[in-house]
Amino acid sequence: MGNALAIHIHDLHKTYIVSEREGGVRAALASLVHRKKQEVRAVDGISFDLAPGEIVGFLGPNGAGKTTTLKMLSGLLHPTSGELSVLGFVPWKRDHDYLRQITLVMGQRNQLVWDIPAVDSFELNRAVYRVPAADFRKALDELTQLLDLGPLLKKPVRNLSLGERMKCEVAAALLHRPQVVFLDEPTIGLDVTMQRRIRAFIAEYNRRHGATVLLTSHYMADVVALTRRVIVIHHGKLLFDGDLSALVERFTAHKTIVVTLGDCTADLSAYGEVVSCTDGDVTLRVPKAETARVTGRLLADYPVLDLTVEDPPIEEVIDRVFQQEIP
Amino acid sequence: MRGIADIYAQQFKVTLASFIQYRAALVIWLIGHVLEPLIYLVVWSTVSRSTGGSVGGFTAADFAAYFIVLMIVNHLTYTWIMYEYEYRVRQGTLSPELLRPVHPIHSDIADNITSKLITLPGMLAIAALMSLIFRPAFHPVPWAAAAFVPVVLLAFIVRFLVEWTLALAAFWTTRVSALNQMYFMAMLFFSGQIAPLELLPHPVRVIAFVLPFRWTVGFPTELLLGRLTPGQVLAGMGMQFAWLAVGLVLMRFVWRAGLKVYSAVGA
Amino acid sequence: MRYLRLFLVFFRVGVLGELSYRSNFVMHLIESIMELGTALAGLAVVFSYTSTLGGWRPAEILALVGVYFLVSGAIRMVIQPSMERLIEGVHEGTLDFTLTKPEDAQLLVSIQRVEIWNITDVVLGSGVLAVALVRLGANVGVSEAAGFAAALAAGGIIVYSFWLMLATLAFWFVRVENMLMIFSSMYEAGRWPVGFYPRWLRFMLTFLIPVAFATTVPAQALAGRLSVSTLAGAYALAAVLAVLSRAFWRVGVRRYSSASS
Numbered sequence: 001m002g003n004a005l006a007i008h009i010h011d012l013h014k015t016y017i018v019s020e021r022e023g024g025v026r027a028a029l030a031s032l033v034h035r036k037k038q039e040v041r042a043v044d045g046i047s048f049d050l051a052p053g054e055i056v057g058f059l060g061p062n063g064a065g066k067t068t069t070l071k072m073l074s075g076l077l078h079p080t081s082g083e084l085s086v087l088g089f090v091p092w093k094r095d096h097d098y099l100r101q102i103t104l105v106m107g108q109r110n111q112l113v114w115d116i117p118a119v120d121s122f123e124l125n126r127a128v129y130r131v132p133a134a135d136f137r138k139a140l141d142e143l144t145q146l147l148d149l150g151p152l153l154k155k156p157v158r159n160l161s162l163g164e165r166m167k168c169e170v171a172a173a174l175l176h177r178p179q180v181v182f183l184d185e186p187t188i189g190l191d192v193t194m195q196r197r198i199r200a201f202i203a204e205y206n207r208r209h210g211a212t213v214l215l216t217s218h219y220m221a222d223v224v225a226l227t228r229r230v231i232v233i234h235h236g237k238l239l240f241d242g243d244l245s246a247l248v249e250r251f252t253a254h255k256t257i258v259v260t261l262g263d264c265t266a267d268l269s270a271y272g273e274v275v276s277c278t279d280g281d282v283t284l285r286v287p288k289a290e291t292a293r294v295t296g297r298l299l300a301d302y303p304v305l306d307l308t309v310e311d312p313p314i315e316e317v318i319d320r321v322f323q324q325e326i327p
Numbered sequence: 328m329r330g331i332a333d334i335y336a337q338q339f340k341v342t343l344a345s346f347i348q349y350r351a352a353l354v355i356w357l358i359g360h361v362l363e364p365l366i367y368l369v370v371w372s373t374v375s376r377s378t379g380g381s382v383g384g385f386t387a388a389d390f391a392a393y394f395i396v397l398m399i400v401n402h403l404t405y406t407w408i409m410y411e412y413e414y415r416v417r418q419g420t421l422s423p424e425l426l427r428p429v430h431p432i433h434s435d436i437a438d439n440i441t442s443k444l445i446t447l448p449g450m451l452a453i454a455a456l457m458s459l460i461f462r463p464a465f466h467p468v469p470w471a472a473a474a475f476v477p478v479v480l481l482a483f484i485v486r487f488l489v490e491w492t493l494a495l496a497a498f499w500t501t502r503v504s505a506l507n508q509m510y511f512m513a514m515l516f517f518s519g520q521i522a523p524l525e526l527l528p529h530p531v532r533v534i535a536f537v538l539p540f541r542w543t544v545g546f547p548t549e550l551l552l553g554r555l556t557p558g559q560v561l562a563g564m565g566m567q568f569a570w571l572a573v574g575l576v577l578m579r580f581v582w583r584a585g586l587k588v589y590s591a592v593g594a
Numbered sequence: 595m596r597y598l599r600l601f602l603v604f605f606r607v608g609v610l611g612e613l614s615y616r617s618n619f620v621m622h623l624i625e626s627i628m629e630l631g632t633a634l635a636g637l638a639v640v641f642s643y644t645s646t647l648g649g650w651r652p653a654e655i656l657a658l659v660g661v662y663f664l665v666s667g668a669i670r671m672v673i674q675p676s677m678e679r680l681i682e683g684v685h686e687g688t689l690d691f692t693l694t695k696p697e698d699a700q701l702l703v704s705i706q707r708v709e710i711w712n713i714t715d716v717v718l719g720s721g722v723l724a725v726a727l728v729r730l731g732a733n734v735g736v737s738e739a740a741g742f743a744a745a746l747a748a749g750g751i752i753v754y755s756f757w758l759m760l761a762t763l764a765f766w767f768v769r770v771e772n773m774l775m776i777f778s779s780m781y782e783a784g785r786w787p788v789g790f791y792p793r794w795l796r797f798m799l800t801f802l803i804p805v806a807f808a809t810t811v812p813a814q815a816l817a818g819r820l821s822v823s824t825l826a827g828a829y830a831l832a833a834v835l836a837v838l839s840r841a842f843w844r845v846g847v848r849r850y851s852s853a854s855s
Contacts, residue, residue, distance in 0.1 A: 074694050078852050092851070099696035111691035116611040127603040128697050156614070352772040358779040365795075366783055370640060370647075373790050377644040460792065502617065505624045512628045521636045526643070 005085075006180060006212040007050035007073065012082035014043040014068050014236075042068040044236035045082070052179070053210040055202070057223035057244075060233040061322055066216040067184055069233070073214065074104045074182050086180060100129060103178040105170055107185035112157045118168040119153040122175055129176035136175060143171040146201055163194035170198065174205065181205075183215040187222055199225045220315050234322050251317050255291045257284045259298055260306035271298060280305075285312075331433055338437035346445055357446065360402060361453055367521060368394035368461060383526045388464035393523055395454050395463055397548045401520070402450045403443065404483045404543050408435055409510075412494035413503045416589065425586070432491060432578075439487065468553035474560055479547045481567040486543035488574030498585035513538070519545030525554075539570040600697070601705050608708025615711075622711040626663075626718050633659050633785060634722075648790050650817065653729035655787070658813035660723030662785050665749065665808045667715025673754055674774070675707035677761040681771055684764040689850065700843050704758065726816075733818060741815035741825065748828040749808040753777075755835035756804050758843060765846035777803055784809035807831065 018038050043065045050056055060066045071077040072084060075091035075098070084091060089098035112121040126136045144150055147167045152160060157168065170186065183202070187195040203226055206213050217223060223230055223244065230247055232240040240247055257272070264277040271294050272286035286294045291309060298304060311317075346353060371394075372387040380386060385393065415421045424431040457463075493510055497503050515521055517531075518540035524532055535541045546563045549555050555563070612618065637659065641652045650658075680703045683689035692702050727734055757777065764770040780803040783791065788799050788806040800806040807828050814820040 071690070076690050076693055076851060078848075094693070096696040099694055102694065104690065104694045106687075106690065109686070109688055109690075111688065113607065113611065115614070116607060120607050120610055124603060124607055127600055128695050128702070130696075349769075349772070351769060352775070355772055355775045355779055358776070359782065362779065362782055366786060367636075369790050369792070369795075370786055373648045374640055374644050377647055382643050502621055505621045505628075508625045508628045512632045515632055516635060521632070522639050527639060528642070 004051070005049050006052040006054070006087060007048075007214065008083065008085045009049070009069075009073075010047045010083040012043055012046050012069070012072065012084055013041070013080045014065075014072060014077065015080045016040040016042060041236045043072070043079075046233065046236070046238045048231055048238065048241050050212055050214065052212050053206070054229065055206050055213040055215065055227045057227035057230045058214055058216040058233065059218070059220075059223055059230055059318065060216075061218060064233045065236040066233055068236075070104075070182050070184050070214065070216055074102060075099065076104075100176065101178050102180045102182065103173040103176070104182045105173045105184065105186050107166075107188035110157070110165065110169060112165070112169060112172055114158050115156055117154045118149075118157055118160075118172070121157070121168075122172055125172055125175050131176050135177070139175050139177060140171075143174060146204060147171055147197075163190050163197075166190060166194065166198065167201075170201065177209065177211075179211055181211050181213045183213065185217055186215070187217065187219060195219070195221065196225070202226055220318060232318070232321055239321055247321070248311050248317050251321050252312050253288055254285050254312060255288055256310045256312050257286055257291070257295060257298070258282070258306075258308045258310065259284065259302070259304055261302060262305060266302065268298075331429055334427075334429055334433050335437040335440075338434045339441045342438045342441040343445065346442070353446070357449070360405075360450075361398060363520070364394040364398040364401070365457070368457075371522065372461075383523075385523060385526070386464065388462055390523075391457075391461035392463035392465050392552055393548065395457050395461070396551050397520060397544065398457075399450060399454055400479060400482070400547045400551070401544050402447070403479055404486045404547075406439055406487055406490045408439075408487075408491050409494040409496075409503065409507050411435075412497040413501065416497040417501070421589065435491065436487065466553045470557075471550050471553050471555070471560070475547060475551045478550055478560075478564060478567070481564065481571065482543045482547050485539055485567055485570045485574055488571070488578050489539055489543075492574065492578045492581050495581050495585045498588045514540050514544075517541060517545075518543060519548065523549075536566070539574075542567045542570055597701060600701065604705040605708050609710045612708075612710045619711050619714070622714045626667075626714040630659075630663060630718050630722070633662075648787065650787055653726050654813065654817040656729065657723055657726035657816045658787060658809060659785060660719050660721075660726055661746075661813045661816075662809045663715050663719030664723060665719070665746075665753070665784075665812075666781065667712050667717075667719055668750070669753060669757075669777075670709065670712040670715065672705065672708055673757050675709045676704050677757050677774060678771060679703070679707045680761045681764040681774075684850065685768065693847070693851075699847060700758075700840060704754070730816065734816060738816055738818050741820050742812050745807075745812040745815045745820060745825060745828060748825070748832040749804075749812055751832040752804045752807045752828070752835055755832070755839035758839045759835075762839070762842050762846040765849050777805075781805050781808075787813070804831075804835075 016039070018040055019036065046065075046069065058066050058069070068077065072079050073086055073091055075094045078092045087098065087101055089095055091098065112118055113124070122140065125131075131139070144153070147170065149167060149171060152164050152168060157165060160168065166186070174181070181202075186202075187198055190198065199222060202213060202215070205211065213226075215222060215226060228243055230240065230242070230244045231238065232247070240250075256275070259268070259282045260280055261282060262280045264280060264282065266282070268274055268282055268284060272284040272290070275283040275285055277283070284294070295307065295309065298307065368391055371382065371385070371390040375382045375385065375387045375390065381389075421431070424434070490510075493506070494503075496506055500506075517524075517535040517538050519535075524535055524541060524545050527535070535545075542563060546567070550560060550563070637652070637655060640647060641655075645652075647655060680689070683692065683703070689703075692699050692706075695702060757774070760773055760777070761770065763773065780799065783795070783799055784805040788796055788810040791799065796806070811820065811824060811828055814824070
């Protein structure tokens with residue numbers, strides 16, 4: 001059934017030409033005669049491949065090019081140059097057979113019809129995607145169970161809370177059992193509990209149906225919970241593509257040691273950078289190579305109640321990745 | 328007094344700014360104002376041609392004159408406040424206005440007058456153009472032209488009061504568009520916009536005499552065209568004053584009642 | 595066939611959506627009756643002075659009023675709401691959802707919203723039309739009825755294509771909703787035979803804002819005064835506009851796909 005690869009991207013570029021204009025009357029008049037054009041490289045030569053069934057997190061700050069890449073993959077945007085194929089199709093040709101096998105979920109943007117119960121919007125999708133009645137029933141039952149949709153289905157969408165609406169949006173997007181699922185910031189704006197629910201659902205769905213999932217986010221928690229493989233993008237360029245743990249490994253020169261001493265009177269600055277001390281828990285940052293040595297000395301010099309060695313928080317790692325901009 | 332003058336000056340600037348922003352919407356809206364009298368002008372001219380040149384004392388040229396003047400008078404007196412009030416009440420934008428020491432009606436009057444000052448030149452140009460095309464027959468009567476000024480002013484005030492009071496229905500119901508529609512249908516018919524009132528059957532004319540609609544649009548038009556005797560004009564002005572009084576009383580009463588409802592719900 | 599099925603699904607959803615707003619139905623009904631009442635009253639006054647108007651008999655003008663309301667209702671039921679939603683979708687980005695569906699996007703955006711309560715205009719218009727037909731009596735035969743259906747179909751295509759082209763402007767301009775109003779404003783003139791109006795207005799109402807083909811031409815068919823050349827012209831225009839509007843739509847979508855982010 002198609003290629004060995006679900007998604008194949010090679011040297012993909014997307015460049016926009018934007019007309020620039022400064023403020024003020026002078027500039028406005030000048031722009032009537034001559035428009036200054038500026039080239040914006042939203043996606044600047046990225047390449048990666050996804051095998052069927054992979055869940056991949058596509059991480060990057062706002063404006064990094066994540067959404068642009070996703071739109072090119074779902075056929076919404078024409079690339080400026082490069083190779084791009086999903087399930088063996090060229091996305092921007094918008095072949096109906098292709099569109100039937102993918103789905104797009106966008107955080108904070110609804111495809112559900114506002115005034116009617118969600119289940120009626122589902123019916124619309126069923127008709128558009130030509131889902132046979134039996135398959136539709138099965139999919140709906142499964143999604144209702146996994147997402148706990150029971151009481152929500154009959155309520156008009158406008159009466160649902162933000163989180164409930166998102167659950168219904170996700171369900172609507174999956175009724176036709178797409179092989180490739182594109183999620184663009186699906187948890188944005190949701191409360192923590194709901195974020196976890198959605199993440200758990202995506203993981204379960206991927207496990208059950210082997211759908212390839214490409215998820216963009218600027219929340220680390222999304223990526224940590226769901227994916228092992230992370231692709232980091234910034235200024236349109238790929239900064240990293242690989243295991244999350246490898247990311248941490250490569251980009252951290254430090255480790256964090258948390259020592260429980262009982263109080264905060266001791267001055268540990270000789271051992272490493274003291275980040276904080278709360279209730280007797282001292283947090284130290286030490287160069288990776290020094291970890292064993294510092295640990296040993298701390299244990300020898302102080303009545304340590306507890307000691308843990310941790311990687312720095314992932315957010316910090318990612319921030320450093322973005323700032324460094326070198327793989 | 329100072330406060331009121333400020334409001335008017337302020338509103339002038341605000342209205343001007345929004346005009347520049349919503350040019351396209353404005354043009355399209357004005358099309359309706361021109362098209363409707365034009366349609367009836369054409370229809371009645373066609374009728375007069377089918378009946379040998381005139382209908383009830385109106386020739387095609389008379390009809391042209393009537394409807395062109397009607398268009399201008401309608402433009403001078405019309406309001407759109409009933410559409411806005413529903414929005415204001417629903418969105419709660421009314422509340423800040425209530426905190427001002429000046430009655431909210433003033434900013435609405437200011438907005439209305441400003442809009443008309445801006446659009447009147449255009450309308451007059453269109454009227455001139457229509458005169459070239461349809462060749463209306465004007466029989467100017469000097470004293471009538473002089474009387475026109477106070478009459479049309481009165482007409483504007485009466486119409487504004489009535490329609491502003493109607494707009495307050497928004498305090499009680501969200502179903503204002505049905506109500507507005509009923510008002511407009513009555514207005515169309517009894518103000519002489521569908522046909523000069525002279526041409527309507529007698530019972531209708533009687534009703535039209537009593538209702539305010541004729542005195543806001545039809546009456547000034549008939550006056551300017553010189554179709555009224557001095558006696559009729561005086562009677563008409565009397566009706567205008569009567570409706571002015573009624574309008575003021577009604578407006579005050581409904582406003583107070585409406586405020587009670589509004590603040591009960593939560594301003 | 596498939597398109598019809600899809601339309602029915604959207605129609606059903608539209609109906610369901612509005613059913614919870616039952617009071618809207620009463621509102622619409624009152625408004626429609628008011629509007630119709632005024633139209634009929636105007637008609638009554640006019641025909642109290644003459645027995646024919648510009649060659650049209652009262653029953654024929656009545657038929658025109660019926661067609662006017664019927665077509666107005668149809669436009670306000672499907673075409674107008676869907677085009678308004680299209681403009682929103684372009685500006686809010688929800689058009690993306692439509693473009694990732696495995697169905698022709700133009701079809702989807704054209705039937706996406708149904709405001710069912712405007713069916714009151716359709717029903718009232720049909721009622722008036724029926725009364726007019728009775729009055730016209732034996733003068734309406736098979737060929738008139740066929741001509742009417744054909745003219746109405748052509749008029750429908752023309753009106754739809756026009757609205758689509760206006761809405762497609764949303765890919766380039768921001769405040770296009772106001773432009774949609776231009777049709778509604780000019781449509782008023784459709785209550786009387788377009789032939790009454792001076793030539794310049796007739797031209798505008800025929801070729802610029804296609805009111806004539808929506809109202810006068812079908813009514814002419816019922817009155818037995820529709821020439822074959824006019825009907826042929828209507829179909830020619832319908833074909834041209836259908837092709838043009840689709841081409842324009844595709845240009846708009848291409849622009850949306852390449853220039854937006």
